[in-house]
Amino acid sequence: MAGSEDKLAEVVDSLSGRFAATPGPLLPLLHALQGELGFIPAEAVPRIARSLNLSRAEVHGVISYYHYFRTQRPGRHIVRICRAEACQAMNGEATEAHAKRSIGADYHGTSADGAFTLEAVYCLGNCAAGPSVMIDDTLYGRVTPERLDELLKQWEARP
DSSP states (O other), rough: HHHHHHHHHHHHHHHHHHHTTTSSSSHHHHHHHHHHHHHHHHTHHHHHHHHHHHHHHHHHHHHHOOTTTTTTTTOOOEEEEEHHHHHTTTTHHHHHHHHHHHTTOOOOOOOSSSSEEEEESSSOOGGGOOOOEEEEEEEESOOHHHHHHHHHHHHHOOO
């Protein structure tokens, strides 16, 4: 356990040093930390707060306010379902409900096998081809429940 705490401290200290001179360093630091670890561990909050001379409440408040930040390790793949009006108008609610059933988790949850974490987004910029879904960094349009099943099956086999 101490090894993982040392690694976390090393990563946070490195990122803190990198962003210390940046105006408003908290958001860039949190994005970089999540980019490196896949999530922002609760254990990182006090160290981030100390390094930026902020309170733990300030750091926690930013993490909990923005839906983009995760505090739990995600699945191997992130499934983002667009919930914006254009996608909803194209029967996106059916795709959304089906995704929750197929993955076996609500938003911010991870499937039991650790393959998928489900996230909501509020526009993927693919409005003409809604409903839209992004898996990791790949965007898909016109995703019906049936097409979602095909996509999940393809992605489940990937590491």
